[in-house]
Amino acid sequence: MTVRHLAQLTRGQARAAAAGGGIAVLPIGSIEQHADHLPLGTDFLLVDAVLDRALTRLESDSTEWLRLPTLTYGHSPHHLFAAAVTLQPATVAAVLADILASLSATGFRRMIIVNGHGGNDELIRLAVKTHALQQQGSAAACSYWTLTDDSSADQADQEVERVERTPGHAGWFETSLMMAAHPDLVAEDRPYAPADPPPLFDRSPHPTLTVERHGEWSRVGGITDDPNDADAATGTILLKRRVQGMCAALRAFDFTTR
Secondary structure, three states, X not given: OOEEEHHHOOHHHHHHHHHOOOEEEEXXXXXXXXXXXXXXXXXXXXXXXXXXXXXXXXXXXXXXXXXXXXXXXXXXXXXXXXXXXXXXXXXHHHHHHHHHHHHHHHOOOEEEEEEOOHHHHHHHHHHHHHHHHHOOOEEEEEEHHHOOOHHHHHXXXXXXXXXXXXXXXXXXXXXHHHHHHOHHHOOOOOOOOOOOOOOOOOXXXXXXXXXXXXXXXXXXXXXXXOHHHOOHHHHHHHHHHHHXXXXXXXXXXXXXXX
């Protein structure tokens, strides 16, 4: 078995795994509102669902994968209007820097951060860039929803039709995934009122332009699109595509950093 939980190893086992070229994998999510039909832990629940399924598929590989406990808190101040437990950007950056440095001190020279929350995206990428400037080895970062695999292209029709809703927030994409991964945590009642005009953070007035405006999240009710057309069958396809994409990304990182 080539996938182990770092927290379950002894110090000797951890050192041996690092010396043997093992890859440390850190999932990170958030605790924040996801409207009235999804739980606050949606982001870390989904990144766990994708990563754990992907790691299961990698168990036959010769590489040893060391999964860290999920960092469940992230940068979510834009959801405090409803409910969230958030860290400041400097705090997230410091925590990630300390974790990566600790792994390096333990002997790991390959590590990857897998993210489940949009508010963390820039921070995880900056963390691995900064780490690589200061420590030996290689580090990488990705957000699970960006990963798909060409081998599942025949299942992509639903996403092509709704590309502007991926990943969204508490809408079709996340609700479908949660119905597939944690159906018991999805409420049947999903009230939704479309915002007019649509939020600037989700509908940029010009390509590549990032626009933020104070109060947008509370104005649109903390949800980006209608979750009522979500379903478990679609969620299963979306989940499968992310798992396949995650496997491809992890194997590519492994191959290029040996």
